[in-house]
Amino acid sequence: MNSRNGEAAFDARVIDEILARLADQPGALMPVLHAVNDRVGYIPAEAVPVIAHALNLSRAEVHGVISFYHDFRTQRPGRKIIRVCRAESCQAMGAVALANHIQARLGINFGQTSDNGDFTLEPVYCLGNCACSPAIVVGDDIYGRVNPDRFDEILSTVTSSRLVR
Structure with missing residues (x-):
């Protein structure tokens, strides 16, 4: 270990x-x-x-x-990877404020993993979910029309499920 x-x-x-x-x-x-x-x-x-x-x-x-290549990691990622869309459509619909909220809530910046190993935060530059901007992916699940309150609900659900990978 x-x-x-x-x-x-x-x-x-x-x-x-x-x-x-x-x-x-x-x-x-x-x-x-x-x-x-x-x-x-x-x-x-x-x-x-x-x-x-x-x-x-x-x-x-x-x-x-x-x-x-940005797809390759050189450090062990968190148990759940949270990706926040940074493309224009999502930015126009509040992704900048959402990203700031997520970073503050998790206590990490893009490219970092939380100290407890639960979360890695990554930017992405289009999730193909523009009609439902701003969008995020948590693990394998995509979420649209995410605002800070909705993110907190998603995070609560994810953390209560014991972060099963």
């Missing part, structure tokens, strides 16, 4: 399994990184040299790809 809240550190066997399945594909780096990010929830620093070696790349090349 070596991470937040007593959660076990990632299992290196997962990385080995992904590499065994994908390393021989042409252009394997992106599929490998996506698979690791999906399975582990982030790309642990310890995985970078393993991936680099398996794909005959430098660690710098692997790190450069990870840091270039």
